[in-house]
Amino acid sequence: MQNETIHESARNIPVVGEYDLCVLGGSCTGVFAAIRAARLGLSVTIVERMGCFGGVATLSLVNVWHSPYDEVFAKQIFAGLSIETMDRLKLRQAVTEYKANPNLAWAFNSAELQIELDEMIHENQITPWLHTSFVAPHIEEGHLSSIIVENKSGRSALKARFFIDATGDGDLCQRLGLETYRGAHRQPSTTCALFAGWNHLSAINWQKLLLDHGEEFGLPQGFCWASAVPDSDLQMLAGTRVYQDCSDARGFTQAEIEGRRQVRAIHDLLRKYAPDAPITLQSLPARIGIRETRHVRCHYQLTGEDVLSGRAFPDAIANGAYRVDIHHDDKPGITFRYLNGEESYSRPGHPKEFGRWRPVSEVNPTYYQIPYRSLIPQGAFGNLLAAGRFIDADEQAHAAIRVMVNMNQTGEAAGTAAWLALKHGQKAVDVDASSLRTVLQENGSIML
Template sequence: MSCDTLHEPARELPVTGEFDLCVLGGSCTGVFAAIRAARLGLSVALIEKMGSFGGVATISSVNVWHTPLDEAFKKRIFAGLSQELIDRLKRRDAVNEDLANPNVGWRFNSAEMQIELDELVLEHGVRPWLHTSFVAPIVQDGQLKAIAVENKSGRQAIKARFFIDATGDGDLCERLGLETYIAAHRQPSTACAAFSGWETLEGVNWGELIREHGEAFNLPQGFAWGGKIPGSDIFMLAGTRVYDDCSTAEGFTRAEIEGRRQVRAIHDIMRQHAPNSKLILQSLPARIGIRETRHVRCHHQITGDEVLHGHHFDDAIAYGSYRVDIHHDDKPGLTFRYLDGREIRARPGYPHEIGRWRPETPDSPTYYQIPYRSLIPQGPFDNVLAAGRFIDADSVAHGAIRVMVNMNQTGEAAGVAAYLALKNEQSAAAVSPTKLRTLMADGGSLMLPV
């Protein structure tokens, strides 16, 4: 590979818009940040490099959100825009609900969600840019003033008073030179796939077939799950495991190609070893489902102990009950840790190893909290917040908090915090947690006691 460099000539960029807030990344996390800010009266730009909103839930075809109840399924722990969006999808018969299930709270139609998110964005007067890539931050006099973007109209600048990085990979934070890090054991990615003809596998232990014949097809030993899309006979399967680092261009490219290869391998296993199989591959995701890339160093790193012991934060802005779910990058299978002390090691082809990560106790927590300070990047820029899976968390904590319903709440919190910072002419770090929690509750979020 050549190490030569080229000089890109400086250019004047046309400013295509000026806003109170610019949100980078159109996942549900980013969309919810934009909507909460718009409801409070901010003008908002929303930048997304793909052709639709929703991120992993839509573009990556992961059509499952986890329960809004605590681990004991007795207490609601969040509401807000996640519930609003589910309610809108219910009106289109696009959701199946199973709230007392640790694996699936809601299963939805990802295509319906894409359109519903379009409507939400437009209803709230948010200015969307699709097929638009973030290129670089524009810093003047030590302050982040704008971002450069590239799309079909060429390279342009978007100015804003405040910015939320909801890119999933912390692209804005990284290009601002803020401290980021890659976990020593990064959770692998998964490419989903949609199949018709799944009913022809009735009576077939397809998971066992994958385990039994996977080595012959060069399939890593992972974890396969799936279910039918609501109102359809199409089956969504998540059964691949891809280890490439998606925070680099080379790794991301390899991951996309490898994920598709593994989908075909699973398809071929069924064709060869399930005699009555008539599976047809109907669609692949527009982007592989990424569990983890880089993290940004924030004012607080959430730890596994804080999650597993249900630590309370005075600036809590999000709540979750999804178990610690570690997809290993250095050995087959995965490990589940529950707040009640149970631990389960699931390894393909072997019985589950059931134990405890701590002794049984009568007063186990049933949910955990995410603090606002874990959304505030360390560094000199006081008008930037992080939201989504790259916030500051150690490997154990990340295994729990990374799921979409948790990250959706961080988006809502960031949008409300941006409003408070601009209204009070203060930095993101100076926003009052009490005022933030109160305003989130006023807007429909469920704020539990701290």
């Protein structure tokens, strides 16, 4: 039965909008791409298959963003819309700020962020399409001219002069037939959850409880951390480890169900072994937090050597300092590699192992860069850019650059590059990198 097919009759599909730019995917990466382009004067639409914008930061409940400073906290390395958004949330007492912390710079209220992104979309006169699924690209005479979508109104088409794939999985690129690939060791996903009453565990080593009794509840060994939701008694817990491949429908479905099972298992474990701590499960994510699925082949693959050596690129459009953070798919725990040459491996129930991935050096890089070329898919479509975690990066580079504050910058760059390409009648690959960097800096980004 799996090989059986049915015939879908041909039909005329109404065009419900024509724009300069269509952004596919409503994560913060996609939203920031849309805002940058709209502020430069483009008519912009953004398409999101879920019911809100923000991606992992809202739908998946991951309520932390990392530092805007380099690894030694001596120099600010990014600004732009990430900072602007956090500043807006501060006005609502929806952010807790942390100074010189390698693990996080801001913890925020994901629900407040949902509404803030709605307001930013409205303020910049961007046309939103929520609960709208991407179906297929439409090609006319070898040119990407529109995308076909489906929602409560049925099937329709959105035409645009330029497109940005910010789907996280490269869905538009993949369905255009462009080359995509998967890493040999794909990082597992995590289902987060919000709990109330977590403060009752303050005198209890809950991480040790999970380690000692996790096997009893079918919990794989991994890495567990938590973050308080500002101005509330809620705690976001990231303690699950889900190995299913989320790049296909069956794997994605299984991952969602397995992630929720593990959340309940953690809750049941704590009820049994910390019975005097009355914690309650308050909220589950609308979507599992995915670290990695497929990547698209671009004009340059960013490598781990590029990242760890702090290689400077003439077409750099983003700067980051978050460590290489490898959640292993073939053994418990995680490995951290730092720009100063240090390395650590954390495995539940064992002492942390320290070492070096390179010898001691008198001079160490303190940040790394992402080049514009890693956002330009190879292939025949000159009016297409990639932004987000599926850009071209090897396993080690991806483990560092994938965090949201880095990917937000790729969105801002893609939106700006789309404006430049349309302004000068160019293909994405022909956009002048120096001009791109200048416009980004003029509009709030930090270019180093």
